[in-house]
Amino acid sequence: MTSTSAYRPSQPGARPGAGLRRAVRRLRPILGDRLLEPGDAAYAAATRLWNSAVTRRPALVARCRTTAEVRAAVVAARDFRLPLSVRGGGHDWAGRALADGGLVVDLTGLRSVEIDVGRRTAVVGGGATVADLLAAARPYGLVTPTGVVRAVGLAGLTLAGGYGPLNGRYGLALDNLLGAEVVLADGRRVVAAPDADAELFWALRGGGGNFGVVTGLRYRLHALPTVLAGMIMFPLAQAGPVLRGYHEFLAAAPDELTVMAGFLPGPDGGPLLFLAPTWSGADLAAGEREIARLAAPGTPSLHQVGPMAYDDALRLFDASMVDGNRYLLRTRWLAGVPEPVARVLTEAARRSGSAYSTLALHHFHGAAARVARPDTAFGLRDPHLVAEIIAVWAPGQEERPYREWAERVAAELEPLALPGGYPNLLAPDETDRLRAAYGPNYPRLLAAKRRYDPAGVFGSATPTLPRPDHA
Structure with a gap:
């Protein structure tokens, strides 16, 4: 096996060389036609992601069905110095599931x-x-x-x-x-x-x-056989009082009620403010009272909340991500939605100019906030919101206005935000924010990287930690 100090993956986009050919010779007897190369009939489907803005082209895709096959693919990438990536669901917006010019360990066959x-x-x-x-x-x-x-x-x-x-x-x-x-x-x-x-x-x-x-x-x-969940929609003109009420509600929200909020394109193209409550308590009547209090600051144009299975509650979001569109995400951590934050979000929704772009606020509180920060590597355990800024455009549309919209919203929120950001949504080059996201856990996390991946074989992981020799 190649020594730790000798491992250096070839550069993305480099022409395939002897290492690639040797990897194919090693893996072909193990994977057969599940080792895909450009030009193979199944290659296009295996390298297609929900975000069509990602255009990376791996040299090999190893469609693994067992842990032994995964091991063989990882060792081959290491031995022959191929950039390595791992594809599970493939939903990282930045496309880190695909190593450009490298080997993809495809886990979509391991879904038991x-x-x-x-x-x-x-x-x-x-x-x-x-x-x-x-x-x-x-x-x-x-x-x-x-x-x-x-x-x-x-x-x-x-x-x-x-x-x-x-x-x-x-x-x-x-x-x-x-x-x-x-x-x-x-x-x-x-x-x-x-x-x-x-x-x-x-x-x-x-x-x-x-x-x-x-x-x-x-x-x-x-x-949890049943939750109380659904969507409550408000006209944009009501965003001020509704977000003010949401901000006040968050401070005392019971553990059983987690409330996502944000802005979605309406049926006429104009943005609508939404609240998406999920009550997970056994007393559904208590949940109804809490949700009514949440919605009280406005006059909803749509109020569809009721008992359902948790799986069905998530189906309400199925239409929000359309495979084949192009996506760019930015994120901020927020302590709440005070007036300055509410103004930034409302104006951003007003000028999005997209039939698809959205703003989402994910609610972190209760049991999640009571875990001590040193107990896991996750770095922020105080109650907060994740602002997800999702710029979406259709193939054939110019990227620039959508990128500029997302980056402007993120910049306007920056002075109002907490340090760092949700690691799963940070871009690969946001290294300073990643360090801030882990806070005092960061040195221990880097030590774990040096211990378990000293040569930086998993260099395209989400989130992207620095290579041990670059940290």
Whole structure:
């Protein structure tokens, strides 16, 4: 095996050389026609992401079905100095699932889900999506915290955080991770858990895919057959009082009620303010009273909230991400929505000029905020909001006005924001903000990177930590 000091991946875009040919010779007998090269019939589909703005072209795609195959692909990339990336759900907006000119470890064939009803746990493959887990757990009335987009890969969502409608009651997705099977850069298979390689387990819960390929995850499940959820929409003219009420509501929101908010394009093209509450308590009547109080500052143009399965509540967001459109994301952490923040967001919605672009505020509170910061690598445990600035345009449209809109909103929010930002949404070059995002956990996280990936094999992970020799 190549020594640590000798590993240097070839530069993105470099012409394939002897290393690539040797990798093909090693992996072809193992993967057969599941080792894809440009020109193969299945290559285009295997390298297509939901964000069509990503145009990277890997040299090889290893469509793995077992941990042993993942190990073979990782070791080949390391031995032959190929840039390596890992594709789970493929929903990183920056396209880090695809290594330009490199080798992609494709986990979409590892989507198994096993539910242990008695222990209330789930074991899922590294390529499983939110939808895969929720569909398997639904017949038993069980759930685990997830994000709001069902097509997102569980591993990528969990390893860097996992904001969603249940974090007030049950914590982030990573707070419900009980263990993980990981293939390290040297090909070793290890299990990370509280009682097995605890330092790796700590780093995985917030540090993303920087330490290895996660081929399996074990989650804690919760009995929750029904939530009270839906959408409440308001005309843009009511944004002032509604956001003022939202800001005041957040300060005393019960654990059981997590409320996403933001702006969406309306049916006539103009923006609408939305509140998306999810009540996870057993007393639905109490939830109805809390949600009525939340909506009281305005006169909704739409108020559709009712009891449903958690999986169905997430389906309300399925139309928000259209595969094939082009996306650029910016993010800020906010302590709340005081008047200056509300003005920035409202004016940004007014001038978005897009039939697709959105602004979303993800609510972090309750159980998630009661986890001590040193307990996981995740860096911000105070109650806050994640502002997600999502610029969207159709293929054929000019990128510049949409990029400028997103960057202007982010710049206007910067003096009103907390340091750092949600690592899962930061761009690969936002290294200063990434350091601030982890705060006092950052030195320990870098030490874990040096320990588990000393040569920087996983250099395209989300979020992107610096190579150990560059830190």
